[in-house]
């Protein structure tokens with residue numbers, strides 16, 4: 001009989017006791033060694049993530065009515081201020097909130113999506129009316145939360161390419177796109193770095209593969225597998241994808257770069273390296289309604305972060321909005 005592997009994450013030991021010293025050391029530095037703030041962060045990520053959903057206006061033309069129907073099922077609902085037709089669902093004591101089991105979900109009238117993950121699409125400035133030549137690329141798309149969000153905003157006009165490198169992840173992407181009723185989407189199964197062409201798309205979303213240190217509330221095991229040594233390889237991949245995404249963007253077009261990581265090597269430092277190589281890229285001010293953004297980074301591991309990156313990009317700490325952690329940068333390609 002083979003030796004049994006030690007589980008990476010022990011669900012019976014409190015999460016707080018499974019934090020690696022390197023995790024504490026790095027995150028404490030991100031809070032300027034303010035133990036109180038660090039504790040607030042840790043206490044927040046010890047709790048499961050707050051649920052939220054979007055109404056899919058491709059399938060539901062009367063969002064108000066649908067919302068009332070969901071409320072009638074005894075869900076407590078509050079709007080997500082920074083996203084269209086999106087709502088938090090508060091926990092009601094004694095009731096299980098399983099939005100994925102709702103009939104409305106099955107019919108594709110709602111899409112369950114974490115509230116911070118809605119930010120990069122909101123920042124793409126997709127016009128209300130678009131013509132058939134308007135093209136959007138979602139470079140790393142599966143399982144399709146943001147693809148379906150873009151699809152909703154495009155209202156089945158123009159063309160949306162949903163690309164995903166991992167063939168095993170194409171299935172879930174396809175199911176989500178079918179369920180939500182987008183008819184203007186084509187799926188491709190390519191390495192984003194190898195997508196050919198130049199200045200094709202009016203908008204590009206790069207929701208990059210990352211370490212996931214912002215989504216510990218969703219995947220608590222991340223706290224046990226956290227390993228900053230992996231960040232170098234990850235950030236090199238992110239930069240390459242970023243560069244290709246930008247080359248695929250038309251002049252005057254907008255792209256967003258996002259991760260669900262809190263590690264500066266995957267966020268501010270990637271944006272810094274990208275901007276240095278691309279003088280025709282303009283970092284735009286990423287602003288979203290009522291999104292609280294505290295603890296912006298100005299420096300990490302003795303490396304200064306430029307003021308424009310600190311000020312203009314979005315670093316969302318879970319404890320500030322009771323969400324996951326997330327990062328977004330918005331870029332315009334100069335004409």
Ligand SMILES: C[S@@+](CC[C@H](N)C(=O)[O-])C[C@H]1O[C@@H](n2cnc3c(N)ncnc32)[C@H](O)[C@@H]1O
Pocket residue numbers: 117139140141142143144145146147163164165166169190191192193207208209210241
């Ligand atoms: C953060 S997830 C995307 C989540 C998705 N945007 C959503 O909102 O549902 C990153 C995705 O990038 C894919 N990926 C990793 N390397 C890639 C590459 N070189 N080119 C394209 N996609 C890649 C992963 O398989 C993964 O599905």
